[in-house]
Amino acid sequence: MTPTSRYTPSEIEARWQSVWEKHEIFKAVRSADKPKYYVLEMFPYPSGRIHMGHVRNYTLGDVIARYKLAKGFNVLHPMGWDSFGLAAENAAMQKGIHPGEWTYQNIADMKAQMKPLGFSLDWSREIATCHPDYYQHQQAMFIDMIEAGLIYRKNAIVNWDPVDMTVLANEQVEQGRGWRSGALVERRELTQWFFKISDYSDELLSALDTLENWPAKVRLMQENWIGKSRGLQFAFSTVNAPDGHDRIEVYTTRPDTLLGASFVGISPDHPIAKLLERDNAEVAAFVAECRKGGTTEEAIETGEKLGMDTGIRVRHPFDTAQELPVYIANFILMDYGTGAIFGCPAHDQRDFEFATKYGLPIISTYLPSEDAADELSEAYVPQKTEKVFYNRGFAGEQWQTGLEAIDAAIAFCESQGVGQGVTKFRLRDWGLSRQRYWGCPIPVVHCDDCGVVPEKKENLPVKLPEDVTFDIPGNPLDRHTEWRTTPCPSCGKDALRETDTMDTFVDSSWYYARFTAPHADTPTVMEDAEYWMNVDQYIGGVEHAILHLLYARFFARAMQITGHLPQKAIEPFDALFTQGMVTHAIYKSVGADDRPIFHYPEEVDLKGDKAFLKESGAEVEVIPSAKMSKSKNNVVDPLSIISDFGADTARWFVLSDSPPERDVEWTASGAEAAYKHLNRVWNLCERISVMDQGRTGDGNDDLLKQMHKAIHDVTMAIESFGFNAAIAKLYGFTAAIHKSDASQAVQREAILTLAQLMSPMTPHLAEDIWAKLGGESLIATASWPVADEAMLIDDTVTLPIQVNGKRRGEIDVPADMPKDEVEKLALAHEAVVRILEGGTPKKVIVVPGRIVNVVV
RNA sequence: GCGGGCGUGGUGGAAUGGUAGACACACCAGACUUAAAAUCUGUUGGGCGUAUGCCCGUGGGGGUUCGAGUCCCCCCGCCCGCACCA
Numbered sequence: 001m002t003p004t005s006r007y008t009p010s011e012i013e014a015r016w017q018s019v020w021e022k023h024e025i026f027k028a029v030r031s032a033d034k035p036k037y038y039v040l041e042m043f044p045y046p047s048g049r050i051h052m053g054h055v056r057n058y059t060l061g062d063v064i065a066r067y068k069l070a071k072g073f074n075v076l077h078p079m080g081w082d083s084f085g086l087a088a089e090n091a092a093m094q095k096g097i098h099p100g101e102w103t104y105q106n107i108a109d110m111k112a113q114m115k116p117l118g119f120s121l122d123w124s125r126e127i128a129t130c131h132p133d134y135y136q137h138q139q140a141m142f143i144d145m146i147e148a149g150l151i152y153r154k155n156a157i158v159n160w161d162p163v164d165m166t167v168l169a170n171e172q173v174e175q176g177r178g179w180r181s182g183a184l185v186e187r188r189e190l191t192q193w194f195f196k197i198s199d200y201s202d203e204l205l206s207a208l209d210t211l212e213n214w215p216a217k218v219r220l221m222q223e224n225w226i227g228k229s230r231g232l233q234f235a236f237s238t239v240n241a242p243d244g245h246d247r248i249e250v251y252t253t254r255p256d257t258l259l260g261a262s263f264v265g266i267s268p269d270h271p272i273a274k275l276l277e278r279d280n281a282e283v284a285a286f287v288a289e290c291r292k293g294g295t296t297e298e299a300i301e302t303g304e305k306l307g308m309d310t311g312i313r314v315r316h317p318f319d320t321a322q323e324l325p326v327y328i329a330n331f332i333l334m335d336y337g338t339g340a341i342f343g344c345p346a347h348d349q350r351d352f353e354f355a356t357k358y359g360l361p362i363i364s365t366y367l368p369s370e371d372a373a374d375e376l377s378e379a380y381v382p383q384k385t386e387k388v389f390y391n392r393g394f395a396g397e398q399w400q401t402g403l404e405a406i407d408a409a410i411a412f413c414e415s416q417g418v419g420q421g422v423t424k425f426r427l428r429d430w431g432l433s434r435q436r437y438w439g440c441p442i443p444v445v446h447c448d449d450c451g452v453v454p455e456k457k458e459n460l461p462v463k464l465p466e467d468v469t470f471d472i473p474g475n476p477l478d479r480h481t482e483w484r485t486t487p488c489p490s491c492g493k494d495a496l497r498e499t500d501t502m503d504t505f506v507d508s509s510w511y512y513a514r515f516t517a518p519h520a521d522t523p524t525v526m527e528d529a530e531y532w533m534n535v536d537q538y539i540g541g542v543e544h545a546i547l548h549l550l551y552a553r554f555f556a557r558a559m560q561i562t563g564h565l566p567q568k569a570i571e572p573f574d575a576l577f578t579q580g581m582v583t584h585a586i587y588k589s590v591g592a593d594d595r596p597i598f599h600y601p602e603e604v605d606l607k608g609d610k611a612f613l614k615e616s617g618a619e620v621e622v623i624p625s626a627k628m629s630k631s632k633n634n635v636v637d638p639l640s641i642i643s644d645f646g647a648d649t650a651r652w653f654v655l656s657d658s659p660p661e662r663d664v665e666w667t668a669s670g671a672e673a674a675y676k677h678l679n680r681v682w683n684l685c686e687r688i689s690v691m692d693q694g695r696t697g698d699g700n701d702d703l704l705k706q707m708h709k710a711i712h713d714v715t716m717a718i719e720s721f722g723f724n725a726a727i728a729k730l731y732g733f734t735a736a737i738h739k740s741d742a743s744q745a746v747q748r749e750a751i752l753t754l755a756q757l758m759s760p761m762t763p764h765l766a767e768d769i770w771a772k773l774g775g776e777s778l779i780a781t782a783s784w785p786v787a788d789e790a791m792l793i794d795d796t797v798t799l800p801i802q803v804n805g806k807r808r809g810e811i812d813v814p815a816d817m818p819k820d821e822v823e824k825l826a827l828a829h830e831a832v833v834r835i836l837e838g839g840t841p842k843k844v845i846v847v848p849g850r851i852v853n854v855v856v
Numbered sequence: 857g858c859g860g861g862c863g864u865g866g867u868g869g870a871a872u873g874g875u876a877g878a879c880a881c882a883c884c885a886g887a888c889u890u891a892a893a894a895u896c897u898g899u900u901g902g903g904c905g906u907a908u909g910c911c912c913g914u915g916g917g918g919g920u921u922c923g924a925g926u927c928c929c930c931c932c933g934c935c936c937g938c939a940c941c942a
Binding site: 217251330331351662727730798807810844850 | 857858859860861862867868869870874875878879880881882894895908909921922923924936937938939940941942
């Protein structure tokens with residue numbers, strides 16, 4: 001049979017997209033009589049080009065959105081642009097274009113590239129964070145948050161990126177380097193704005209337990225990042241210390257090792273160290289050395305413990321005759337705990353190394369057993385949950401776990417007036433000031449008389465000036481006198497605007513809320529937020545597990561406090577899904593100068609698992625599956641895939657080959673296979689559409705059963721994010737229709753159902769089949785098919801028969817046959833009879849509908 | 857170092873504790889064709905004197921169970937996150 005027409009995705013995809021657009025199928029309108037469903041994919045930075053990662057991310061979201069729409073939900077599925085950021089300024093410097101012009105052009109380009117993919121997006125809600133329509137509301141909320149005490153200014157030692165010439169938050173420093181520039185981060189003292197996220201440490205931590213539909217991995221990463229610890233804070237009294245320092249406060253999570261203390265260490269940034277530094281050249285030199293090394297990779301790798309005896313001594317709180325030396329040590333951080341520790345070399349490897357180096361005593365407080373040697377060759381550091389023998393314990397039993405001993409030690413110390421139990425967090429306040437142009441201006445004014453004054457709300461937005469240049473390093477706002485000069489909102493005198501802008505993570509911390517009322521003249525509208533929030537399903541890369549997702553959780557709380565979000569939105573993302581990357585093989589050869597040459601996929605021919613250059617025929621090395629990267633030339637451009645095969649093929653393939661949480665390898669053969677399959681479905685539709693309508697055929701019930709099974713299986717698979725499994729079922733169902741000899745009516749019903757089940761993945765092809773075979777209205781608005789339970793039950797089942805757990809045969813029995821009859825049949829099976837040799841089995845296990853196991 | 861995850865054919869991957877390898881790729885064979893492409897059909901975990909039979913097989917070793925890829929313990933390997941955090 002020859003098809004009367006060919007599958008031409010370019011034609012049908014454009015056609016259906018315009019139909020959907022015309023009918024505003026995906027426009028979300030609040031409606032009291034329908035349950036809502038909010039699907040959100042992490043919005044993109046407008047680099048100007050979409051990549052396969054975007055295609056995968058938005059396809060996953062689109063499958064959910066279209067499925068939920070078919071299930072009768074009022075679906076909100078918006079898209080926007082995370083469009084402030086450094087790349088625009090870099091482009092401005094390199095190409096002499098204004099960052100805004102560059103950004104808006106990229107947005108237009110990317111949108112044009114996304115449209116052909118046919119996502120069910122409500123473009124009427126599109127937002128761009130760099131637009132004053134968006135950031136004026138961010139400025140308004142900033143002012144509210146200052147008033148609510150959620151934002152403050154302080155002098156702080158900050159991470160300074162010397163390449164990007166800006167401050168970075170702790171979260172943005174990776175291995176001592178800037179997360180974007182890769183430059184070694186320096187320390188600078190600046191006056192900065194901070195969000196009081198640390199006030200919410202405990203809350204952000206405990207609320208993680210409520211996020212049941214988040215990946216455990218992400219919750220754990222946040223838990224570790226927040227870093228809660230319980231310990232004892234107390235003071236050593238000093239001997240011969242400088243005036244005003246008759247005590248040194250320390251914090252420890254192991255107060256049970258207090259009797260093993262052999263020294264006190266203070267940070268090079270500790271006030272005492274700073275005091276000594278002033279009039280002691282030796283100390284000054286040492287401290288300078290520590291600071292220099294502090295953040296370098298080298299220092300972390302070698303990890304050499306450096307210390308310097310200050311000459312100061314402290315008294316042990318439980319044995320005042322015992323005096324401990326006070327060292328300045330390079331491994332003690334000023335911003336954790338109190339910036340001072342006591343060292344217990346017996347039970348801390350780092351302290352052990354330090355004590356060995358400087359000849360300090362090593363005193364154990366607990367041992368693995370009562371008769372264990374008290375001389376240690378390395379620190380003894382068991383798990384806190386392990387029971388150990390306390391030879392120098394001072395609270396509780398001699399045999400107890402570390403945890404018990406710590407609790408007992410805190411209680412004992414508190415009762416003796418030596419310090420108190422304290423809970424500390426690793427999470428620091430979020431520094432949001434950036435010395436950049438292309439960000440949301442911080443809406444405050446610095447007045448000589450009134451100090452720091454928030455801008456009046458009626459003066460918002462504080463718009464970025466357009467007339468700026470990037471020919472000089474640094475922030476152009478600093479040198480824009482006209483823009484900077486403004487009347488003080490409080491006294492009206494000439495004053496200066498703040499020239500720092502906000503960290504772009506602020507922009508992405510509330511965009512999900514803005515989508516619920518994207519054109520409102522307030523940041524949010526309560527009724528809309530009340531209706532649409534929370535995001536029912538959020539989808540994005542795991543790389544945002546800490547930064548973005550923690551900030552957004554904080555921001556939702558801050559917005560709730562300032563009246564911009566309802567209480568219910570305090571955790572804005574009900575369910576989170578983190579998808580894997582799209583990877584591709586790398587084709588590599590070695591050039592004349594021994595340098596690797598990376599070949600583009602289109603430059604090589606694949607023969608089996610080997611690859612040869614098209615030009616020369618030379619074999620090249622195939623490095624399996626790595627993240628798509630421009631430098632490795634293993635990038636596949638979605639646009640070329642769409643023009644070769646169509647959007648449906650691209651969508652089908654990224655879903656089909658791997659579970660969505662795992663990486664998927666893009667292969668040319670896989671993409672072609674997807675295309676071939678869609679062609680088969682198309683041809684099948686052609687066959688049925690020209691078939692004689694009066695045709696009766698055979699196996700009608702059989703095909704209908706397979707159809708209901710497919711409805712059931714595909715629905716279950718979609719519900720559980722098993723899109724690859726759903727597609728496997730769809731392959732099977734397609735083959736069943738293909739082989740079927742059923743009547744035209746039944747085949748038509750089957751393929752219409754197939755089209756519906758495929759429609760979340762390949763919406764254009766599905767729509768076309770629907771139209772061709774006379775489906776009612778549009779498939780995009782059709783209700784999801786429901787499996788008939790009665791059709792799922794088979795009359796007869798094939799039961800495998802095992803003897804001692806090994807399969808020896810099978811029997812076909814009616815599905816409702818009683819257990820004892822099944823047992824009789826099984827025992828009569830020739831393989832069982834042969835093995836039993838006339839004996840009787842010890843036991844027969846019949847699992848109805850599943851298996852029979854005979855134990856001999 | 858701490859925390860988490862993963863390990864199944866040539867490949868990507870399926871398997872509510874119940875027939876391991878669904879589905880797809882690749883390979884091989886066949887049909888159609890002058891030929892090729894496309895399309896269609898079929899085979900494909902390993903082994904056994906070739907079978908409607910048997911043995912082995914989910915990183916390795918042990919255990920629980922009538923039955924383990926799946927649950928428990930130990931080990932090995934790979935991946936990810938965090939890390940001078942007191």
